[in-house]
Amino acid sequence: MLQVGDKVVYPMHGAGVIAGIENCEVLGEGKSYYVLQMPLGNMKVMIPTDNVDNIGLRDVISSSQVEEVRNVLEDKPERAMGSWNKRFHENLDRMKSGDICDVAAVARNLILQDQRRKISSGERRLLDLAKQILVSELVYACHKTPEEVENWLEDILAQNRYKH
Structure with missing residues (x-):
């Protein structure tokens, strides 16, 4: 209870x-x-x-599980396959799972995909939601402010942009 x-x-x-x-x-x-x-x-x-x-x-995940999220964010992005509509629904299903690592993977993939070629408006809304979900949970797991978590995420994803 x-x-x-x-x-x-x-x-x-x-x-x-x-x-x-x-x-x-x-x-x-x-x-x-x-x-x-x-x-x-x-x-x-x-x-x-x-x-x-x-x-x-x-x-909410424990502070020790934050490293798993970091690893997902630092991993090589998955290659975008199929139409934007198909990708959108696959990403939506991953996010509905409630697993923060799935949400982190969706955010990573969409951010890095957007760097190569712009994502659709539907995928942009999904990306914004994924980032919001990530930030809200990491605020509690890391005991940080939303701004600190957003900066942490941006730093990791910016480094990933240059690696892959």
């Missing part, structure tokens, strides 16, 4: 802190919700407490 103050990741939304538990009536039915406070954009998300397992809510 999750508690107020727990740091969790909501796939496709990012990481946040459980700020409270509220009971709301929806369509005449009383339900209990976790109120998730997100660090970016000061957004609040309400998640039904009885649906946590189905949506893939998980704990």
Whole structure:
């Protein structure tokens, strides 16, 4: 059972802190919700407490797992294959997994692909979302500000641009 103050990741939304538990009536039915406070954009998300397992809510990675994320960001990008639409859906599926290493790989691939030839507007939105998800979780895992995490990510990806 999750508690107020727990740091969790909501796939496709990012990481946040459980700020409270509220009971709301929806369509005449009383339900209990976790109120998730997100660090970016000061957004609040309400998640039904009885649906946590189905949506893939998980704990934020430990500080020791940050090195795995760094390794993914430093790895050689995967070669873009197929139409932008096919790539978009494959990347979207990877991000829906909720695995931060998959999200990091999507961000890396799209950033480096954008350096070679511009990505589509749909892929640009996906890249922005991937970066937002990465930053939100790494803020908690690294105990840093969003700006510090963004700079760290940019530095790693800039170095990767020149390696590959």
